[in-house]
Amino acid sequence: MKNRLLIKLCCIIGAGTVLLFWMIDILSSQAEQSMSSIADEHKQELRDFAKQAEYIYLKQGEAALEVWLDDLREQEKTWIAVAYSDIKPLANSDFTYRYEQGIWLGRSIDWMIHLYFEYNPIMDIPFSDKNTHFLIQLPQRMRPGKYYTYADSAIQFALPLVLLSLLSLVLYQHLMSPLRRLENATKQFSEGNFDVRINASLDSRDDELTALADTFDHMADRTSKLIASQRQMLSDLSHELRTPLTRMDMAVDFLELQLDPKKAADRLRYEAINMRELVEDALTLAYLDTERPKLNNETFDLAELINVICEDSRFEYPKHTLITHLPDQALIKNSSQRALGQGIENVIRNALHYTPTDKNVMVSLSKTDTLYSLVIQDEGQGVPEELLEDIFKPFFRVDKARTLSDAQSELKIGQKRSGFGLGLSLALRQVEAVKGTIKASNYYSADAQKLGLLITIELPCVSAES
Ligand SMILES: Nc1ncnc2c1ncn2[C@@H]1O[C@H](COP(=O)(O)OP(=O)(O)OP(=O)(O)O)[C@@H](O)[C@H]1O
Ligand SMILES: [Mg+2]
Missing domain, CATH: 3.30.450.170 (Two-component histidine kinase, sensor domain)
Structure with a gap:
């Protein structure tokens, strides 16, 4: 409840003060009567x-x-x-x-x-x-009332002093106990215990300090997830870098032994390009994760952007058929052309990459009152139902075994490498950065045959500015 603590404090202090004045009045008139x-x-x-x-x-x-x-x-x-x-x-x-x-x-x-x-x-x-x-x-x-002055001073000064000190103590405890818990939790958090949370222990109260605990828990949640994902990313990245580094080592050996130096030099260049791509993707992912940039300052034609991406993809995958259903114009406000373009490109590339050459990929854009709905539908092998959410995690690949054997094999230079598993996790963050959502599902024929993967990206026509 908003301002609950303020109301509580006003009630306690107000009622306490009235009670105190009343007590002083009664006690001093009684003392005067009994002593005079x-x-x-x-x-x-x-x-x-x-x-x-x-x-x-x-x-x-x-x-x-x-x-x-x-x-x-x-x-x-x-x-x-x-x-x-x-x-x-x-x-x-x-x-x-x-x-x-x-x-x-x-x-x-x-x-x-x-x-x-x-x-x-x-x-x-x-x-x-x-x-x-x-x-x-x-x-x-x-003369009576020898001790009246003392009694009067006790009632007028000592009593309010004691009672107000007690009241302050109670209020102090009431305010400090959650703050102490917060201090304790912050300390534990700073010492590396990222599981510590406060709000559960403040269940009985519902005031401004509970809101503070909520904010701490939210911060702790976000920071601990961020730290965990960054750790995971670092370990995945170092793992991913191992393979090209081994290949580069081998290429250097070949060069030193003067064994096919041209091939070894080409291999070095190829691995360096792959490594740069990997590091750049990982850095972009880390940036989007930690900074959560607000990408909301551009207005552009979404249909045109998709058209350009599809043209590029057709050029890159000439043997595939890429069908598009796009409106003439689809204005989108408060968005980011670069982030959205990269996200959509990653999804369309996946669709083409995981679809056999004789099959089709379909890209269609429709509009409801407030949303654009972009559907990318391919005719590949789809993704096992239980992994539909996992494919958005960094470095996740459905067929890792295949990818590993790829890594260990004598990959031919110029041959399309297996991905790093970063494309969709980047797409997720890029779409979220412009306040959109992205989901994956398989689609089936009437006789329950899996026909391929369907990615739906929903984007607000006008994103909120904040
Ligand atoms: N259209 C698709 N059809 C089937 N599987 C897919 C499709 N798109 C993605 N996947 C699966 O999801 C995994 C993650 O995709 P993602 O785009 O993140 O990585 P990648 O394509 O393997 O590598 P990168 O995009 O980093 O080059 C892929 O490895 C693949 O197994
Ligand atoms: Mg990909």
Whole structure:
């Protein structure tokens, strides 16, 4: 799925952030609430102070109370007072019931203290008559929330830090685990393990990183196939070169011994020409394989191109009959005349080469809406059904045994050599380079007699430019 990783990250980070803010809010209000009440023993102490003040006032009078209050102030290092609550309304104002019944001068000791105010509030503990009040600014030692600053810092800073670090760790793992696999695979690949692939191990996810793994696998597939085919080609090429080199060695021996030097020189030239042809074909094949050139910049008449190739072939194979069914004109766009010409030529030459002289080869070109279909049909021995795909592989020849004996035999100079098995593999790549397809099949008579080989090349009338 496109952008799946982006959506996943947005959801996780978005939901995580909202959850974090919510947690901070809840935890800090809970911490404030639970830490801002005066401790029970301190409440009791304050109540005892009030009781004692009331006792002294009632039993010993105001002067004794004054002395006792002075001592207590000294002891608690705070402001302390005793007062009546008869606040009289002015200007005929009407006091609400609440004011008349329970006027207070300070805060009740059961109320919470606002921890964010620096000064301590004045606490109000009424005497039994409810009209006299013991007032005391809360002594510092009784102030609640001693650890509130730490708790608040933990909630505001440490908690987000820990949770965001955890979230980052989870996201990091989520992103890094496929990247580590990619790194590992790349390393193994660079060390020569060309079978390594990643995507199978990322089956459970379907995001941008899976696409990256796909791209790696695709690259690994293509590179490993390329390396394998290049290795195979190198080994085939060196094998193919051995025969002409042996013949050249022998020719040099003949020259040194002055045995028929003219024939030996001709042999050297002939083998050199064959070797050059072989090396050139192999190099073209390697170039088409590795470079995958885009051959799509020419517009030309396909019918004319085939006509020219057929004329040349008739000249080269004068004893064969080459029949053509071509339209007057067949314009093809975004293609390559050279590549396509070489590919078609290889196929037509094969048809003539593998068809007995008294038989026919037929070349016909037809057109559908978007495709040209070129059929090259011969009356040769055809190809065994199971080898129809193999004939497009480099250096593949159906009748290798015959070719080997050819190689070992005293091949006459000027005699047509057996092929290298490169013609069709070149044709395949050349046709593919112009976005076409090539297929081989045998065709049969009504009584299932094999009549010959039929090669079909399909070409888009206008190839895509890229
Ligand atoms: N028209 C055909 N009829 C029968 N067999 C064919 C025909 N075309 C190709 N083949 C078989 O396919 C093999 C591969 O063909 P390809 O053109 O690649 O190589 P080649 O003709 O042997 O050599 P090269 O083209 O390199 O000179 C041939 O060796 C031959 O056995
Ligand atoms: Mg050939």
